[in-house]
Amino acid sequence: MIIFNFTSMKINVLTLFILIAMIFADSCKKHEDPPVVYYTASATIKGTLVQFKTTSTFSHLCIFSGVCNTFYVDPYNGLVNYIIIGLPKDVSTGMDLKNGDGGIQILYTDVNGRQYFSSKFDSLKIHVDEWQGHGGWGKGTFMAKLRYSGSQPPLNDSLTITNGNFSSRIWYYFQN
Numbered sequence: 539m540i541i542f543n544f545t546s547m548k549i550n551v552l553t554l555f556i557l558i559a560m561i562f563a564d565s566c567k568k569h570e571d572p573p574v575v576y577y578t579a580s581a582t583i584k585g586t587l588v589q590f591k592t593t594s595t596f597s598h599l600c601i602f603s604g605v606c607n608t609f610y611v612d613p614y615n616g617l618v619n620y621i622i623i624g625l626p627k628d629v630s631t632g633m634d635l636k637n638g639d640g641g642i643q644i645l646y647t648d649v650n651g652r653q654y655f656s657s658k659f660d661s662l663k664i665h666v667d668e669w670q671g672h673g674g675w676g677k678g679t680f681m682a683k684l685r686y687s688g689s690q691p692p693l694n695d696s697l698t699i700t701n702g703n704f705s706s707r708i709w710y711y712f713q714n
Contacts, residue, residue: 574593575593576591576592576593576613577591577592577593577594577595577607577609577704577705577706577707578590578591578592578609578704578705578706579591579592579609579621579623579702579703579704579705579706580701580702580703581621581680581699581700581701581702581703582699582700582701582702583646583697583698583699584697584698587701588611588619589611590609590610590611590620590621591609591610591613592607592608592609592610592613592706593613594607594608594706595607595706595707595708595709596625596676596706596707596708596709597708597709597710597711598627598710598711599711600624602624602643602645603624603625603626603627603641603642603643604624604625604626604627604628604629604641605624605625605626605627605629605641605676605708606622606623606624606625606643607622607623607676607704607706608620608621608622609621609622609623609704609706611649617647617651618647618648618649618650618651619647619648619649620646620647621644621645621646621647622643622644622645622646623643623644623664623680623704624641624642624643624644624645625641625642625664625666625676626639626640626641626642627641629666629669629676630666630669631666631667631668631669631670632666632667633664633665633666633669634663634664634665634666635662635663635664635665635666636661636662636663636664637656637658637660637661637662637663638658642656642662642664643655643656643662644656644662644664644680644682644684644699645684646684646697646699648697652686652687653686653687654684654685654686654687654696654697655684655685655687656682656683656684656685657684657685659685660682660683660684660685660696661681661682661683662680662681662682662683662684663680663681663682664678664679664680665678665679665680666678667679669708670708671708672708672709672710673707673708673709674707674708675705675706675707675708676704676705676706676707676708677703677704677705677706678703678704679701679702679703679704680699680702680703680704681699681700681701681702682698682699682702683696683697683698683699684696684697684698684699
């Protein structure tokens, strides 16, 4: 004659259900993505402090300079309110760059989509505080007078940037 102990069987089944529920509960937890790392730039533009950020790095993927990065006021709206900082391919720590030096450029697009750029008729100064090369950091300061892209000299449609600074990682997709 076989005798079943229903009490111990109920406890075993209940324990099994609790374990399964705990496993499912743990697997259903929302696992948060790691925080987004932003690299930053800031500048006083027309007398107003503007904060920029980006998840991009300085790279060789540039049209107008050897190395560049784009910083945005709102990284989710890349059509307006951004600044591009372009440096020469041979950039290094301690460099003082000025308008007329090859490979440097600043382009700023305001909230209305108007583009301003550094031209040979305006001033641009960039000091490279730190340049560690591929995989490292690039940091520096800048100031500029930029001309609206729709105007030619002697028209005076320009803006002034002061107290500019940038800090970003460097990642060369194509090694030279």
